[in-house]
Amino acid sequence: MTATTPTPTPTPTSPSAPHHQPLLRPMDLAGLRLPNRVVMAPLTRARAARDGLVPTPMHADYYGRRASAGLIITEATWVSRQAIGFADVPGIYSAEQVTAWRRVTDTVHALGGRIVMQLWHTGAASHPDHLGGRVPAGPSPVNPRTRSFTTTGFQETVTPRAMTPAEIAATVADYRAAAHNARQAGFDGVEIAALGTFLIAQFLNPRLNHRTDAYGGDRTRRRRLLLEIVDAVAEPWDGRCVGVRLGPYLAAGDLFRPDAATLADHDELVTALNDHPVAYLHLRGPDRPTPDARPDTAALARYRHRFHGPLNANNGFDRETANAAIEAGTADAVSFATHFIANPDLVTRFALSRDLATGDPTTYYGGGARGYVDHPVSTWQDNPGQQP
Ligand SMILES: Cc1cc2nc3c(=O)[nH]c(=O)nc-3n(C[C@H](O)[C@H](O)[C@H](O)COP(=O)(O)O)c2cc1C
Numbered sequence: 001m002t003a004t005t006p007t008p009t010p011t012p013t014s015p016s017a018p019h020h021q022p023l024l025r026p027m028d029l030a031g032l033r034l035p036n037r038v039v040m041a042p043l044t045r046a047r048a049a050r051d052g053l054v055p056t057p058m059h060a061d062y063y064g065r066r067a068s069a070g071l072i073i074t075e076a077t078w079v080s081r082q083a084i085g086f087a088d089v090p091g092i093y094s095a096e097q098v099t100a101w102r103r104v105t106d107t108v109h110a111l112g113g114r115i116v117m118q119l120w121h122t123g124a125a126s127h128p129d130h131l132g133g134r135v136p137a138g139p140s141p142v143n144p145r146t147r148s149f150t151t152t153g154f155q156e157t158v159t160p161r162a163m164t165p166a167e168i169a170a171t172v173a174d175y176r177a178a179a180h181n182a183r184q185a186g187f188d189g190v191e192i193a194a195l196g197t198f199l200i201a202q203f204l205n206p207r208l209n210h211r212t213d214a215y216g217g218d219r220t221r222r223r224r225l226l227l228e229i230v231d232a233v234a235e236p237w238d239g240r241c242v243g244v245r246l247g248p249y250l251a252a253g254d255l256f257r258p259d260a261a262t263l264a265d266h267d268e269l270v271t272a273l274n275d276h277p278v279a280y281l282h283l284r285g286p287d288r289p290t291p292d293a294r295p296d297t298a299a300l301a302r303y304r305h306r307f308h309g310p311l312n313a314n315n316g317f318d319r320e321t322a323n324a325a326i327e328a329g330t331a332d333a334v335s336f337a338t339h340f341i342a343n344p345d346l347v348t349r350f351a352l353s354r355d356l357a358t359g360d361p362t363t364y365y366g367g368g369a370r371g372y373v374d375h376p377v378s379t380w381q382d383n384p385g386q387q388p
Helices: 057-064 095-110 165-184 199-204 224-237 260-273 297-304 319-327 338-342 346-351
Strands: 027-029 032-034 038-040 071-078 115-120 147-150 153-156 190-194 242-246 280-284 311-314 333-336
Touching: 038 346, 057 095, 095 115, 095 165, 115 165, 165 190, 165 224, 190 199, 190 224, 199 224, 224 242, 224 260, 242 260, 260 297, 280 297, 297 311, 319 333, 333 338
Parallel strands: 038 071, 038 333, 071 115, 115 190, 190 242, 242 280, 280 311, 311 333
Antiparallel strands: 027 032, 147 153
């Protein structure tokens, strides 16, 4: 038989061609080989079974549909019963929860994906309704003046108790145990949520942390809790696979402000992370002033130069701005939250320049399948003029 020379396939020149999209280049993160840099950001969806706060079969369905993400970061998950501060959010502190999460990780892995668990503790931002009537504990008796979502709706936070040194040590131990449980449940790593109005961010913040012991006072002492948690969480992971998520630009009420002191605290904190087993930094940038504004990449670059490992950037990115940020070297990967709610096949849509669907915010927190596992994937019939 005579061999025929195959007709060369024309090199795609459309900007949607994968090699033109930095987002679609593989990379190493948290000891994992990611096939692309489209990360699913953590999303609290408040659909755990109320009895035992366990993930349900719908969780496996929800995460499995998103397995083509370069990396999935789960919804924030309770490290202990004391950490609870939002209704119907799952935990990773009981054997039942570990078993239920195993179904999720098995599904994602069977579909070729990678998944890390975000660890959460609300501290003073909890509410007595979550804690059997007990007053929540935080760094100092300062009301964070925020709201907690309880089974009877949003409620104003109260003035908390100051954690005792023994409670701080127990909390660090709870994080270590949760990280161990996450490994038992088949996760590929863990991410420490150190942002928002929650426990770790409360300790970092001098407006909430008035302590005079080893965990309060100057910047070094205020960041001590986080760094102890990083070291503790890394133990069951042999010093690998631990990410840290920071949000220095949060503006919430008058207690959480991205002023010069907050940003300088984070300058030093990010530099200090280099001396601890941190596999990646997940940075939430400033909120955009208008829906059409581009993400403020200068604000991300401030921390980019201080951290020596990979940077996963977030907040307000789309395909074009994310590709530009990676191309410019401002970020190694970009995480998407709201786009992943409505577009389980976000990677495919980016690769093929498909239109994105928009989610329904009334289904973000709580409820059932609607808005959770019913978003369709795009098909070859969609946008027929845009096939590569
Ligand atoms: C419904 C919802 C739930 C969220 N839950 C979490 C969470 O559990 N942990 C976290 O760190 N951030 C959480 N966030 C913040 C997102 O991860 C992300 O920072 C934010 O939506 C901006 O990213 P985006 O512009 O891609 O949507 C949540 C956001 C939304 C809309």
